[in-house]
Amino acid sequence: MRDLQLSLNQTRRSLAPAAASAAAVTVEDTIPVNDEDNILKGHGTSDQDGEVVATLCGVVERVNKLVYVRALRARYKPEVGDIIVGRVIEIAPKHWRLEINFSQDAVLMLSSMNLPDGIQRRRTAVDELNMRSIFEENDVICADVRGFQHDRSLHLQARSQKYGKLERGQLLIVPAYLVKRRKQHFHHLKQYDVDLILGCNGFVWVGEHVVVGENTNKMEDKPSLSAEVENFTPLETRKHICRLANAVRVLSALGFTLTVELIIDTAEASVSSNVEINNMLGAEFYVQTAEAEAMRRADLLRKKSGSR
Amino acid sequence: MRQLKGEIGVVAKADGSALFEMGNTRVIAAVYGPREVQNKGQQVNSKEALVRCEYRMAEFSTGDRRRKPKGDRRSTEISLVIRQTMEASILTHLMPRSQIDIFVQVLQADGGTRSACINAATLALADAGIPMRDIVTSCSAGYLCSTPLLDLNYIEDSAGGPDVTVGILAKMDKVTLLQMDAKLPMDTFENVMELAIEGCKAIANYIREVLLENTKRLECQRG
Amino acid sequence: MVGLSEGEKHFIRGGIAQDLRADGRRRLQFRSVSVETGVIPQANGSARVRLGATEVIASVKAELGKPSILHPDKGKVSIFVDCSPTAAPMFEGRGSEELSTELSVALQRCLLGGKSGAGAVIDLSSLIVVDGKVCWDLYIDGLVISSDGNLLDALASAIKVALSDTGIPKVNVSLSAATDEEPEVDVSDEEFVQFDTSSVPVIVTLTKVGKDYIVDATSEEESQMSSAVSVSVNRHGKICGLTKRGGAGLDPSVIFDMISVAKHVSQQFLSLLDSEIASAEAAE
Numbered sequence: 001m002r003d004l005q006l007s008l009n010q011t012r013r014s015l016a017p018a019a020a021s022a023a024a025v026t027v028e029d030t031i032p033v034n035d036e037d038n039i040l041k042g043h044g045t046s047d048q049d050g051e052v053v054a055t056l057c058g059v060v061e062r063v064n065k066l067v068y069v070r071a072l073r074a075r076y077k078p079e080v081g082d083i084i085v086g087r088v089i090e091i092a093p094k095h096w097r098l099e100i101n102f103s104q105d106a107v108l109m110l111s112s113m114n115l116p117d118g119i120q121r122r123r124t125a126v127d128e129l130n131m132r133s134i135f136e137e138n139d140v141i142c143a144d145v146r147g148f149q150h151d152r153s154l155h156l157q158a159r160s161q162k163y164g165k166l167e168r169g170q171l172l173i174v175p176a177y178l179v180k181r182r183k184q185h186f187h188h189l190k191q192y193d194v195d196l197i198l199g200c201n202g203f204v205w206v207g208e209h210v211v212v213g214e215n216t217n218k219m220e221d222k223p224s225l226s227a228e229v230e231n232f233t234p235l236e237t238r239k240h241i242c243r244l245a246n247a248v249r250v251l252s253a254l255g256f257t258l259t260v261e262l263i264i265d266t267a268e269a270s271v272s273s274n275v276e277i278n279n280m281l282g283a284e285f286y287v288q289t290a291e292a293e294a295m296r297r298a299d300l301l302r303k304k305s306g307s308r
Numbered sequence: 309m310r311q312l313k314g315e316i317g318v319v320a321k322a323d324g325s326a327l328f329e330m331g332n333t334r335v336i337a338a339v340y341g342p343r344e345v346q347n348k349g350q351q352v353n354s355k356e357a358l359v360r361c362e363y364r365m366a367e368f369s370t371g372d373r374r375r376k377p378k379g380d381r382r383s384t385e386i387s388l389v390i391r392q393t394m395e396a397s398i399l400t401h402l403m404p405r406s407q408i409d410i411f412v413q414v415l416q417a418d419g420g421t422r423s424a425c426i427n428a429a430t431l432a433l434a435d436a437g438i439p440m441r442d443i444v445t446s447c448s449a450g451y452l453c454s455t456p457l458l459d460l461n462y463i464e465d466s467a468g469g470p471d472v473t474v475g476i477l478a479k480m481d482k483v484t485l486l487q488m489d490a491k492l493p494m495d496t497f498e499n500v501m502e503l504a505i506e507g508c509k510a511i512a513n514y515i516r517e518v519l520l521e522n523t524k525r526l527e528c529q530r531g
Numbered sequence: 532m533v534g535l536s537e538g539e540k541h542f543i544r545g546g547i548a549q550d551l552r553a554d555g556r557r558r559l560q561f562r563s564v565s566v567e568t569g570v571i572p573q574a575n576g577s578a579r580v581r582l583g584a585t586e587v588i589a590s591v592k593a594e595l596g597k598p599s600i601l602h603p604d605k606g607k608v609s610i611f612v613d614c615s616p617t618a619a620p621m622f623e624g625r626g627s628e629e630l631s632t633e634l635s636v637a638l639q640r641c642l643l644g645g646k647s648g649a650g651a652v653i654d655l656s657s658l659i660v661v662d663g664k665v666c667w668d669l670y671i672d673g674l675v676i677s678s679d680g681n682l683l684d685a686l687a688s689a690i691k692v693a694l695s696d697t698g699i700p701k702v703n704v705s706l707s708a709a710t711d712e713e714p715e716v717d718v719s720d721e722e723f724v725q726f727d728t729s730s731v732p733v734i735v736t737l738t739k740v741g742k743d744y745i746v747d748a749t750s751e752e753e754s755q756m757s758s759a760v761s762v763s764v765n766r767h768g769k770i771c772g773l774t775k776r777g778g779a780g781l782d783p784s785v786i787f788d789m790i791s792v793a794k795h796v797s798q799q800f801l802s803l804l805d806s807e808i809a810s811a812e813a814a815e
Contacts, residue, residue, distance in 0.1 A: 044439060046399070046441070048480070053479075055399060055439040055440055055441065056434075056437060056438075056439050056440075057434045057435075057437070057519050057520075057522075057523050058437070058523060059523070059527055071437035072437065072523060072526045072527065072530075073323070073324065073435055073436065073437050073526070074323075074436065074437020074438070075323065075342065075343075075436075075437065087534075087536070088536075099344070103341070103342035103343060103344075103357075103403050103406040104343075104344050104405055104406055105344045136536070136537070137534065138534035138535055138536045138537075139536040139537070139538075140536050140538065140539065152404065152405070165536075165538070166536075166538065167536070167537070167538025167539075167541070167542075168538050168541065168542055169538070169539070169542055170539060170542055170543075170553050171539060177530070178530065207538075207542070231541075232541075232544075232545030232548060232549065233542065233545050235549050235551065238545070238546060238549060238551050239551060242546075242551060242552075242553065242554065242555045243555070245553065245554070246554060246555055249554070254529060255525075255526055255529030255530060256529060256530065257530050276555070277551070277554075277555030278554060278555035278556040278557070278560060279555075280555060281554060281555070281562075281563065282563060283563075318676075319586075319617050319618070319676065319677050320584055320677065321584070321618070321619070321677060321679075322617065325617065332572065332573065336615075336617055336676065337617075338616070338617035340620045346620075362616055362623045362624070364613075364615060364616065366588075366590075366613065366615075366672065366674050367611060367613065367670070367672045367674075368571055368573075368574050368577075368590035368592055368670075368672045368674075369573075409616075409620050409623070411615070411616040411617045411620070411623060413615045413616070413617050413674075413676070415570075415571065415588070415674075416571055416572070416573055418573070
């Protein structure tokens with residue numbers, strides 16, 4: 001176990017390209033700016049004695065005239081249009097409060113939700129009383145960010161059929177900075193029949209595939225125990241779900257950015273090396289994944305420098 | 309100054325965490341936040357974040373085993389001191405209506421626990437990505453046998469000489485914490501305080517290196 | 532502890548029924564264990580055990596004290612557990628008292644035996660220095676730093692490792708003391724007596740979810756349990772203590788079955804722990 005830790009550290013060191021380290025800053029470091037005027041100071045910076053000083057530990061990013069510090073392990077910073085996964089904490093008059101790994105809880109208004117029967121109409125008092133039948137406490141929900149209101153609270157919306165309650169799967173929490181904003185966050189992995197949703201806030205959902213539009217029969221009572229047993233996720237799908245979930249755990253522990261391709265590659269690497277699902281969380285697989293990633297990045301660098 | 313060691317990210321579940329050692333004094337700090345305010349009654353100012361802090365000593369941390377180490381007056385006082393010191397540095401107006409919890413757990417106490425806690429809390433807050441005005445560091449110094457001594461351990465502290473604890477904002481060169489017990493003539497006091505401030509600056513350099521190293525490592529891993 | 536939605540609970544129950552838990556383990560598999568000794572140099576013995584994401588530290592301190600009047604030939608041992616707020620924000624202030632007390636009492640029952648001191652795992656009479664006057668008081672303290680389920684097993688294994696790392700200083704008693712006075716004892720700094728921990732038991736907690744039992748539950752799985760039985764078994768297969776938690780009633784045959792499963796699992800866990808102890812000592 002200890003030898004494996006050492007080899008893991010060595011592999012980690014070999015991952016270090018020199019370019020990224022140049023822009024790192026810690027709190028109270030001066031950020032070098034060339035133009036003294038017209039520099040816009042963004043997040044993570046402040047003005048002290050005429051110098052631009054970092055208030056966060058992170059990487060300095062410059063976009064035209066904007067200078068800001070991107071923090072690494074901080075909480076999620078919402079932007080309009082992000083797809084996120086959250087958990088319901090409280091049911092309040094006309095809205096639900098969700099926890100989304102932000103400094104405040106987010107609000108999902110009843111009017112921002114599609115009603116179960118799909119009709120567009122005004123929400124009545126009966127709807128308000130039936131809020132619990134749509135989402136309960138502790139439910140996991142997928143939604144997207146609508147925006148900040150004037151009282152600085154964050155509002156969400158779930159207006160399309162693909163958003164809504166997530167069931168039959170597991171929720172994983174990873175640091176938010178490992179999920180980059182892409183065009184697609186919903187991934188239906190056909191070869192496994194598994195849904196993978198990478199929430200921008202670091203909540204990742206891996207679960208059984210649910211056909212969109214099938215969520216109209218929610219009004220039943222809880223099924224009896226025997227009915228439930230037949231209702232369990234089939235073993236094959238469950239194996240795929242666990243493998244993908246472990247791949248996400250390994251990648252987030254190693255600190256690699258999460259992309260669908262990487263997750264699938266890692267899961268398939270574990271299958272081809274005959275690693276048992278639970279052994280994916282063991283030290284050998286960590287080292288194997290780290291080495292594979294190091295090789296992949298070296299290849300990428302070679303291609304970039306070769307194509308120039 | 310005793311040997312320093314700082315390690316970031318020891319508690320996986322916390323937003324930020326750090327382990328800080330000054331000689332034999334070992335302290336773990338964990339930061340949870342900024343998150344939604346749990347107890348609305350405690351929130352005084354809705355334009356700023358609420359900072360809370362709790363200091364706890366493990367029962368095995370001191371030479372003689374203590375019973376009931378939490379809730380006693382010394383712990384409450386140190387919790388208050390740490391909270392005020394960190395609050396001076398955190399840019400609370402950037403995170404309104406949220407709360408930041410700082411939990412400090414002493415694993416081993418060998419003098420200078422107050423300083424080690426503040427240094428560990430600084431590391432943990434930086435790890436959690438909470439914006440701060442400056443790095444807060446702290447160090448203690450005393451005066452024994454006509455010599456100013458830096459970073460007293462438990463034996464030297466119990467020898468009866470004065471003990472000055474200083475906390476500074478490193479780059480801005482401002483003092484945020486100053487505590488002293490026992491008597492000290494004014495000019496000697498100035499010497500001892502100068503020594504403590506130098507100690508703080510040395511710790512600040514070390515902390516800055518640790519944070520920079522950690523940031524680079526995370527960024528490289530991220531790819 | 533964060534709540535779980537109905538869908539997630541259903542998934543966990545299904546996984547346990549199909550012998551494939553959320554992280555891929557089988558029902559009777561432990562998470563990876565990592566052991567480190569000597570983490571608290573000021574104590575006589577200490578250990579840190581990591582069981583997945585659960586991390587606990589145990590320390591053993593020995594101080595000289597007076598034996599109780601009822602047992603003048605035995606030393607004293609006491610066990611206390613504290614949950615640090617670094618593990619979860621709800622542990623701050625008095626939030627952890629209930630859990631700490633529950634863990635302390637369960638550990639005391641399993642490791643210290645009954646009120647008369649009979650059946651205790653550590654031979655208390657080995658702790659005596661001078662009969663009726665001076666004995667060693669052992670204080671065993673546990674601290675939970677990070678919590679992800681199965682705290683009892685982690686604490687018990689940490690205590691076992693800490694005891695194996697403990698050295699009680701040798702004491703020289705000056706023989707010239709009169710019978711009524713306090714004898715003089717000279718605590719040596721050089722020589723230490725190690726404990727024999729081969730008979731210290733380890734605790735295995737079996738959590739019952741639905742119709743099956745699992746070992747080493749994470750905190751999510753623990754939220755689903757109907758009841759849990761913690762059995763402490765030593766190397767010779769003897770049961771040293773038993774605790775049942777949870778409100779659901781259990782059929783006695785089920786309990787017997789759980790005990791035999793616990794015995795079987797504990798042997799594997801014991802050998803794993805022993806090898807970790809040996810490698811930790813070799814590394815020092």
